[in-house]
Amino acid sequence: MSRSLRIGFFDSGLGGLSVLRHAPMRIAQASYIYVADSAYAPYGDQTIEAVRERSLLIARFLYSQEVDAMVIACNTATALAAELIRANVDIPVVAMEPAIKPAMQQSRNHRVVVLATESTLNSERYLNLKNQHAWDGEVIERACHHWVEAVEQGDLDDEGLYKLVENELSDIQSEDADTYILACTHFPFLRQQIARALNDNESVIDPAPAVIDQLARVLKLSPTLAVHEPPELLMYTSGDTEQVSCRVKSLLGWQVEARRLPF
Numbered sequence: 327m328s329r330s331l332r333i334g335f336f337d338s339g340l341g342g343l344s345v346l347r348h349a350p351m352r353i354a355q356a357s358y359i360y361v362a363d364s365a366y367a368p369y370g371d372q373t374i375e376a377v378r379e380r381s382l383l384i385a386r387f388l389y390s391q392e393v394d395a396m397v398i399a400c401n402t403a404t405a406l407a408a409e410l411i412r413a414n415v416d417i418p419v420v421a422m423e424p425a426i427k428p429a430m431q432q433s434r435n436h437r438v439v440v441l442a443t444e445s446t447l448n449s450e451r452y453l454n455l456k457n458q459h460a461w462d463g464e465v466i467e468r469a470c471h472h473w474v475e476a477v478e479q480g481d482l483d484d485e486g487l488y489k490l491v492e493n494e495l496s497d498i499q500s501e502d503a504d505t506y507i508l509a510c511t512h513f514p515f516l517r518q519q520i521a522r523a524l525n526d527n528e529s530v531i532d533p534a535p536a537v538i539d540q541l542a543r544v545l546k547l548s549p550t551l552a553v554h555e556p557p558e559l560l561m562y563t564s565g566d567t568e569q570v571s572c573r574v575k576s577l578l579g580w581q582v583e584a585r586r587l588p589f
Contacts (some may be wrong), residue, residue, distance in 0.1 A: 334388035339367035341512030342399025364565025370443025405449035436463030442509035
């Protein structure tokens, strides 16, 4: 290939950056295009038809940018539109998946919590995955839409945000689960608050590194030395470009000037 790899990512907002941030540590010499559909975030609050329409529009846009592969860095878009996207673009498409199987394997009492959006939890794709991997264990589900909004707009160091997370998790902890799955890409940005609210014997699984490993596999890339420098990144958003640029800087420390998505 005469040029370096170009890889597209998209999410309803900025949550997918929690996946993208792992890519430079696994894939060398690649540039990235990220679409934050911020005007429609969170997808968990949209209708199925709206999520599919927006996801396909964005996928076609990324495809037109001649990306070599695409990551649906959004659990809701994966649940509702992954197969539609794969049928419409002729490149590898890697998607998010709630890590129920590894969570069940890791859990000591086979009781796990899936933290997600309502759309993900109600999707046929998720229900099939749960039926396949829950075995004789129990899956406890909780939709946390306000966490998405907190990541999109809030100060992650705010004590009120910790209280928000703590209140949500304290109710779930009465179920005695020992493993928590972050099944929304916004939630890893709340990892510190989540860990603080949980007990020492409760663990958290973030599927993002496994998704990047899968991306490397489908691109047939060998392991590389980790790169910790910010990658070459072209950022698009349907929302406020200045606000998105500031949030990227706040979340990742990367300097980027977001562009307006043309639809």
